[in-house]
Amino acid sequence: MDERLIPAIYEAALEPERWASLFTELSSEMGGAAVYLGQSFTDRFGIGDFWTVGVDPGGWNSFGASEQSAQTNRTLAALLRSEGRVVDRREIIPDADVGRDQLSRVFLAENGLFHATVSVVQRDDQVASTLWIARDRAHEIEGTAFENIRMLAPHIGQAMRIHRSLRRSAADLSMFRSVLDGLTRGVALLDGGLRLLYANAAAACALEAGRGIVEHFDRLCANAPRQQRALQDHARRLTDGMGDLRIGTLIVCDAQGEPAWRVTLAPAVGASANGFAEGARIIAFIDDLARAPDEPRMENLAKWFGLTLAEARVAALSARALRPGEIAATLGVSVNTVKTQLKVVHARLGVRSQAELVRTVLTLRDG
Structure with missing residues (x-):
């Protein structure tokens, strides 16, 4: 494995559908390792975005409400404390707990996996991005493999921050558009030459x-x-x-x-106006x-x-x-x-x- 994967990581941040092919390649480089990257709420770990190879994220559906929250799940709480570090699974989940702990049972025991590195690669507000890379009992993750994961993890974390920011911006713009379309007052965004870039329904x-x-x-x-x-x-x-x-x-x-x-006519200022009408210079209010x-x-x-x-x-x-x-x-x-x-x-x-x-x-x- 080399640094050629890093550009692909940032491309996946912009086009999340690329995570699947990226992780397939990463899995192949690591001899068929299972890969899981999830971004979810710390109090509802089963809700969010999941990209996996060799692991079924549907296992979250079997979690009870108390098992999904870092407030009540000791494993999740310990995992969040590892933010920014790639650690051996055994630092968080001892061998004896692999079959008993809900988290490790779903992603390790039930998939025939044992050795794993885990990390919260990014966290903002109440959302965390968690990376797991796991192998079966006969193929421990150590040495060069472990160092390669540590090299890639910060880039995956930065990519997830970008992804999170884009998701938030898209939500903000969607709300902004919904508000404008709900107005009885006409609103249009124009460039400096009065070219119409956006017009609400009115x-x-x-x-x-x-x-x-x-x-x-x-x-x-x-x-x-x-x-x-x-x-x-x-x-x-x-x-x-x-x-x-x-x-x-x-x-x-x-x-x-x-x-x-x-x-x-007034100046169009702020990211919201230009977010879905690039080049907007003027906002026009049209009153009947x-x-x-x-x-x-x-x-x-x-x-x-x-x-x-x-x-x-x-x-x-x-x-x-x-x-x-x-x-x-x-x-x-x-x-x-x-x-x-x-x-x-x-x-x-x-x-x-x-x-x-x-x-x-x-x-x-x-x-």
């Missing part, structure tokens, strides 16, 4: 509806050219690190010019304005206060505490246009400040 429905925003050549697009330019400008400012716009909001109108969606009962419809604002539809849009955005520059960027108009319309809005609503405007608009409900 976002996919919004894009399929075709009411102002669509997926076009795998990119998030607004149908109206002016709104598309505003969307691209928001994305560019977010990803170019300009710093003055950390969140950008755009009201997207449908074919009749009615506000249909609020699209909010028809589903926002706490915001008065634009036409009602216009009707109640004698505003044009454009002025009502400015009033609604100002009521969300957006500054004139942000409103202008959202609507794709000039700041001077917004300031002019705000003067009209303040006069029609009888308010003198943005704070008063916020209080007035947010007390309204659809009639």
Whole structure:
């Protein structure tokens, strides 16, 4: 046996189905030795991942609850104390106990095995990875064979840490995806060019509806050219690190010019976003304005206060505490246009400040 097995060990960490062929080769190198690698909970040793050659891990099914826990099983407790060391089985399980101890009976006596090296090659939190290599009574593991196992064990331990980390990441990402798919709010992950990398169910429905925003050549697009330019400008400012716009909001109108969606762009940060959408730079929140009962419809604002539809849009955005520059960027108009319309809005609503405007608009409900 030589170090050529080490690269294969790390490949198996990334593709666990390779453990079987790796251990078959290891078994052959050691004259047909049985190999067992298990990763399981220390309080439920029968639950976890198992890779074996010459040993049936199904024997765990015969363990009683008290025999599966390191809290109550002295052999398991002693094995855990060997963490990081490859030891002769006899240091943990004396010869006289091979047939009586549940652990050794299942993996040694019932399989015609006697000599074994054992080790907990890695342990984190409450999970341990246990390596057994065993031979029959006539072929003791000693000398070069023992040293070879000691040489490989740390690499197997590191591989299991990688495997454990990947399993945890996959679980985290699965939960993250489930949470996003359960939201009624549309959420999409985009690269810097607005290429769509992920869309939850609500976002996919919004894009399929075709009411102002669509997926076009795998990119998030607004149908109206002016709104598309505003969307691209928001994305560019977010990803170019300009710093003055950390969140950008755009009201997207449908074919009749009615506000249909609020699209909010923010930087995509953290491992969760990039874990299943590699290259994600932007997270987009897509809100259906028809589903926002706490915001008065634009036409009602216009009707109640004698505003044009454009002025009502400015009033609604100002009521969300957006500054004139942000409103202008959202609507794709000039700041001077917004300031002019705000003067009209303040006069029609009888308010003198943005704070008063916020209080007035947010007390309204659809009639």
